[in-house]
Amino acid sequence: xxxxxxxxxxxxxxxxxxxxxxxxxxxxxxxxxxxxxxxxxxxxxxxxxxxxxxxxxxxxxxxxxxxxxxxxxxxxxxxxxxxxxxxxxxxxxxxxxxxxxxxxxxxxxxxxxx
Amino acid sequence: xxxxxxxxxxxxxxxxxxxxxxxxxxxxxxxxxxxxxxxxxxxxxxxxxxxxxxxxxxxxxxxxxxxxxxxxxxxxxxxxxxxxxxxxxxxxxxxxxxxxxxxxxxxxxxxxxx
Numbered sequence: 001x002x003x004x005x006x007x008x009x010x011x012x013x014x015x016x017x018x019x020x021x022x023x024x025x026x027x028x029x030x031x032x033x034x035x036x037x038x039x040x041x042x043x044x045x046x047x048x049x050x051x052x053x054x055x056x057x058x059x060x061x062x063x064x065x066x067x068x069x070x071x072x073x074x075x076x077x078x079x080x081x082x083x084x085x086x087x088x089x090x091x092x093x094x095x096x097x098x099x100x101x102x103x104x105x106x107x108x109x110x111x112x113x114x
Numbered sequence: 115x116x117x118x119x120x121x122x123x124x125x126x127x128x129x130x131x132x133x134x135x136x137x138x139x140x141x142x143x144x145x146x147x148x149x150x151x152x153x154x155x156x157x158x159x160x161x162x163x164x165x166x167x168x169x170x171x172x173x174x175x176x177x178x179x180x181x182x183x184x185x186x187x188x189x190x191x192x193x194x195x196x197x198x199x200x201x202x203x204x205x206x207x208x209x210x211x212x213x214x215x216x217x218x219x220x221x222x223x224x225x226x227x228x
Binding site: 004031033035040041042043044045048050056058059090092097098099100102103105106107108 | 118120123146150155156157158159160163165204208210213214215216217218219220221
């Protein structure tokens with residue numbers, strides 16, 4: 001089954017404790033992206049990747065890191081989480097440019113930082 | 115800079131009634147336009163998109179949207195809604211000269227009542 005998976009689905013952590021949210025797709029997609037969803041703000045892009053070893057900042061990259069060492073994986077790293085990073089996070093992938101190809105979204109990761 | 119405005123945060127409607135979800139965008143260049151739907155506790159799914167050609171686009175489940183360039187709008191309509199249409203709907207835009215990213219609106223929650 002074609003899908004985007006994220007782990008964990010729910011995470012409660014404390015300020016400053018490094019964490020990684022994994023994202024994996026099995027569709028051989030070139031483009032991958034991370035978004036955060038906050039009430040009243042919709043989805044805002046954190047980082048995106050056009051292909052292996054090619055990543056770039058989205059609109060809200062502060063406090064986040066990503067890497068794309070393999071085509072299928074695109075982990076999101078929070079080196080020192082803070083309470084303002086409490087949010088619902090989505091990973092997405094598309095065959096190529098998201099303007100021309102449908103983005104497939106993962107089920108989401110709900111992160112709470114206390 | 116491009117932006118997307120969804121003025122209605124929530125639209126309550128009775129089953130079998132028509133509905134319109136409004137979306138306006140701002141951009142100085144030509145754009146691609148999208149509607150994504152998010153059912154409860156799920157990721158987003160593409161509902162329909164406008165890339166070029168006919169300004170009226172349709173989805174498989176009865177929704178349609180019309181691109182109006184002069185009014186910079188891409189409103190979503192359905193002549194008769196079902197309970198199962200209850201979800202959050204996001205309008206998104208991508209500029210043709212920066213098609214590697216989508217900008218999402220803040221979302222409209224459609225609540226269909228029996």
